[in-house]
Amino acid sequence: MKLFSLVALGAVLPLLVFLSFTPTEKNAPKKPNIILIVADDLGYGDVGFNGQTKIKTPNLDRLATEGMNFRQQYCGTSVCGPSRAALMTGIHTAHATVRELSEWSLTGKPANLIPTDVTVAEELKRAGYQTGIIGKWGLDEGGTTGHALDQGFDVFYGFKTHREAHHYYPEYIWQNREKVLLPDNDCANKVGTYSNDSFASQALSFIQDHKNGPFFLYLPFTLPHNELTVPDDSKQPYQNQGWPERPMKVAHYHHDPDGNLAYAGMVSRLDRYVGQIMAELKKQKLDENTLVVFTSDNGPGFDNGFFDSNGPFRGGKLQLYEGGIRVPFVARWPGKIKAGSVSGHACAFWDFLPTACEVAGIKPTANIDGISYLPTLLGKPKNQQVHDALYWEINEREGPIQAVVMGPWKGIKFYEKSFELYNLADDIGEKTNLADQHPEIVAKIKAFMAETRTEHPEFPLTKRKALY
Structure with a gap:
């Protein structure tokens, strides 16, 4: 019996030693947080890291300096709804559920996501992520199956439809499924709380509330989409620059009197929000374990050439020339993405879902068009698959x-x-x-x-x- 006990003990001891060095749930590396920031109608050339000289974007430029700048990143298409659908589902407009805005469907039927659509939020929830969207959703035009909370998000604060997002001092904002009235706001006279200020504040709260993560935060601001209006403190740096005035006609959009000042201020205010988010990540000690992606939903819709919003490209919003579909794109992930790197890899919005899935350690469940660009982000171009074509x-x-x-x-x-x-x-x-x-x-x-x-x-x- 003693000999058997010693033999058994000799067999068990190595196993105990092995188990003591096996990673447990507590000491295993945390899955990275993912923040996706999307501007609205921001052109490739509207940011300093792509050559903008008139509008100051120091926080976005720093994001590029500390991360990777993609020079051939394409959006989903050159208008908001279907572009965002491609971003969320990994499926491009050749066979997507949403291929155009509701106004341009054949019968006027609302363009919504449907239950069989699988969004990046739904995929990441399988990997244990908490998910939130703050800003413009635009994929629940009919108020039926497309609601963000029915498409994988745990938290929603913002605009359900694209038309709600046309105004910066709205009468209401949606919080989850409740319409929150804003009685102090006067849309026409631009009085009250600037909607995107609320989005930035809510984003900071989301980061604080979910700091134990992992989390996925989709942050689609509505800047600098029409209407062209912004609080005076964002226009002040551009006063007395000798710029030509651009008088704006007030109709559906309640524009500020000078479109050039308003547009520059809007882009700079967006840049300010990005700086606030990055500062909060550092404050919460999440900076090293967070992938931050910044891009725009389509090409510029405002510029008449003064800002060179489309950079070296032809065309803009609603066109399929490069200026309409090639968008600014930077990704930052300290210790993973080489600071100051530049990529010419041709990729598109439908590639984000498989990339996020690979970051989270899972595979997409749906049949998608996208290809993960994680190898490019990690500086392994030899491992990068490429598209035969983009549509x-x-x-x-x-x-x-x-x-x-x-x-x-x-x-x-x-x-x-x-x-x-x-x-x-x-x-x-x-x-x-x-x-x-x-x-x-x-x-x-x-x-x-x-x-x-x-x-x-x-x-x-x-x-x-x-x-x-």
Whole structure:
């Protein structure tokens, strides 16, 4: 018996030693927090790290200095709703549930996410994340299946629809499923609480309340989307600059008198919010374990050339030229992303979901179009998968329009107009149409457009006007 006991003890001791060094839940590395900050109608060239000289964006520039700047990041499409749908679901407009704003659907049916859509918030909840959205949701246009709380978010504060987000001194803001009235606000006279100030404050509270994490915070501000208005303290630095005045007509949007001053102030106020968020992360000792991503939902909708909001690119919002779909994008994650790095990796909004999933240690559950760019973030380009092609469509005002980027080539198909083909490697401004010189490439891109797109009863590629 004694010999058996000694043998048994000799077998157990190594196991006990091994178990004592095996990571437990308590000492295992925490999953990183993820903060996704999205501007509204901010152009590629509106930020200092992409060449802006008139508008000051020191906090965003610091984000780029401490992280990675993507030079070929594309949004979902060149208008808010479907672009944000691609960001949330990892599915692009060739076969998404939301391919256009409700006004431009065939019958006027509200463009909502549906129960079968799987958002990045739903995916991250599987990995133990607490999730929140503060700002413009815009994917619950009909008040049915698209509510943020039905799409994976634990906390919602902001605007359910895109039209609610048109004004900065709103009559109400949604908090979860409750409409919170703001009786001190006067939208037309711009009196009361500036909505985005509330968003920033709520974001800081969310970080404080969820500091034990992990958390995913989606923070879609509405700056600098029309209407062009901002508190005076944000315009003051741009007074007496000798800028040309840009008088604004007051109608649906209650603009400030000078559009240039207002726009610059709005971008700078957005930059201020980013600085506040970064400071709070440091204060809560979350800085080292938080991936922060900053981008914009589509190209600029305001600039007449004074700010060079689209940078070196052609076009802007509602167009599928590069200026309409190429957006500012920086990612910061200390110790993981090399400070001051720049990437030319071509990626798009539908790549965010698989990237967030890989960061969280899970795989997407739905069949998506996205490819994780985590290898690029971590400085491992040899491990990075690339897209064979990227696809967009839009049917607002000038539509229907389809576009495809395939390697260096960019093809744009307009309704009953000549096909356009550009070599982005040589012609980033899309000035020289090469369609006649390269019919074989045009045919290849057209075939891809036809093969990848699925039909949707509300979003056919037909010419139409907004229904309301």
